[in-house]
Every structure is written in C-alpha cells, then in structure tokens.
Amino acid sequence: MLVAAGLLGSALPSTAAELPSDQSARALSALERAVQHSEIAHSNSNLSSAARSSFQGKLEVDSQSFQERSVRLVDRGTEADLSGATLQIRFRDDSVREAEAGSGTLTVFGSKTSDYNYAAGSVDGRLAGYTIINSTNKSSFEYEFLINGAPAVLEPRSNGGVAVYSADGTLVNAILPAWAVDATGKKLPTSYSIKGNILLQDVNLQGATFPVVADPQTACDSWFCTTEFNKSETKTIADNGWQATGVISIGCGLLNPGMAVLCGAIGGAVTITASQAHNQGECVGIRTPRFAGQVSFPVIYNGSNCR
Secondary structure (H helix, E strand, O other), X not given: OOOOHHHXXXXXXXXXXXXXXXXXXXXXXXXXXXXXXXXXXXXXXXXOHHHHHHHHHHHHHHHHHHHHOOEEEEOOEEEEEEOOEEEEEEEOOOOEEEEEEEEOOEEEEEEOOOOEEEEEEEEOOEEEEEEEEOOOOOOEEEEEEEEOOEEOEEEEOOOOOEEEEOOOOOEEEEEOOOEEEOOOOOEOOEEEEEEOOEEEEEEOOOOOOOOEEEEOXXXXXXXXEEEEOOHHHHHHHHHHOHHHHOOOOHHHHHOOOOOOOHHHHOHHHHXXXXXXXXXXXXXXXXXXXXXXXXXXXXXXXXXXXXX
C-alpha cells in the first residue's frame, strides 16, 4: 500500500468515548484479511537492465507522488486527485454514518444497520470502495461516481469491468471486474450493472460464510493503469504468447496518443512472467504508464481477480 494516513486523517475518532463500535472493528478486521492478498507483487525480473533501471527509478517517484497526492474522505465516500481530474466514489445508502474505524489506507464507515458496513481505501494506490456484508438481508449495493463534481459516464466492458468517462467524453479511469470473497477466502459470484452514474454490485451470498467483502476497484492511479488477467487468461498467455489472448488492455486507452503500442512491446516479458505466475498458481498483470517516455512492465498478483 502506498497511500498513507492522508486517507484517514481527522476523520477517525480521537477520544475514548468515540471508539469504533464492535461491528465497525469486526468489519475492519474482515476488510484487512480480504485485501491483504489483493496487492500486486511487482515482478520485473524479465525486463532488460535498462528498462529495469527506469522502472525502479519510476517506483521511487511513484511512491513519493502517492504520499503527496490528496486522497480524502467525503460525506459517504472518498475521492482522489488523478491527473487533471478528481474521481469521487460515494455510497448510495442512507444507512452510512461517519468514518468510525481505520488502519493504514482503509477506513470503515459506521452503519445504522447490522447487516453491512461501507469502507474506503486504496490497493496499490488505486481507489476502492468496499462493502462488508454480515447477512443475506441485502445483496445489492450502489456506488455513485463523480468526476470533478459532475456525474461520471459509466460504460460496461466485455471483461466485466467498467470504463469511467467524464461528461465531455474523456476516459478518466476504469473499474476492474467485480469481486467478492467470504470469511473463508472463497470467491463468490458477483457482477455489475449500471444506472446512469450509479454502479450496482450484486453479490450471490448463497453458501457464504460471513462477513463477506466486495468492492469496485479502479484500474488506474495517477501514474499507472493495471490490467489484471485471470487464471485462464494467464495460462493462455503462458502457453501461446501475449498476442494469443486477443485482449487490448483498457489501460492503453488511458495513455497519451501514440503510447498504446507499449502494451504489446513487452510481449516476451509478459509471456515469461505469465509462465511464472501460472506455475505458482497466481496470475499475470500489466502496469502501463499513463505518460509518454515510461516503461510498461508485467506483474504477478494473487488478488480476488485471480480466479
């Protein structure tokens, strides 16, 4: 995790009388368990020495940028300053109370119901909204997306993710495919639907052990976009090469003109990394820079999209 206390700040309780409720504390514990396996393990061992040097230098700048970039809690949600735009995720639910518990980059909001809590945070610098579900009483949750204070335009993608546009048609970010995991680590069926600038996540809670954690997570931070491939796609890349997937990274669409070629320029490294990931029972992804002059690189991850 690269974003630090700036997400939490003064939003958290500061006196003994305002300690988080048992429900919020349990929700935070469940959230920490769920996200600890979703962070990306960067793997750049297959890049050339020149590319590796550029990558390492970029990580230092990247980390500093995340610490300086403003990530804030807002009423019933969170927001982050990206390059030229502010992306806000708000929880569309009257049960949400003020922020009540937090750790690192994660903040749990209090709730007027015992059935669920909402939370905000970041995974490897990418903004996320979470729902921690405690019962089968509610299985559909709504998130509102705003760009610079105006309703965002949401467009479904064939991979189950969602593209996020500003009102003027600029592609600002993307939402990774829906994921949900129960208390035992079992991945649950879940999907998105769209209603204007509202993203609805439906979670199949049949047979789940509670609490369940679900979230919409963005693909891009200020510097990079991350494309995550599942286990089947990882095996296809490992067996047949990068071009065999026929997949165009949504991250390429978020780059400056002329930069999309970088998605295919590291095909050999992606294929080798996919083989390593497949042999380890994990998945491959690609971190693609949003700005010209930087190097794309493959990563290995084992998060909830790795299924």
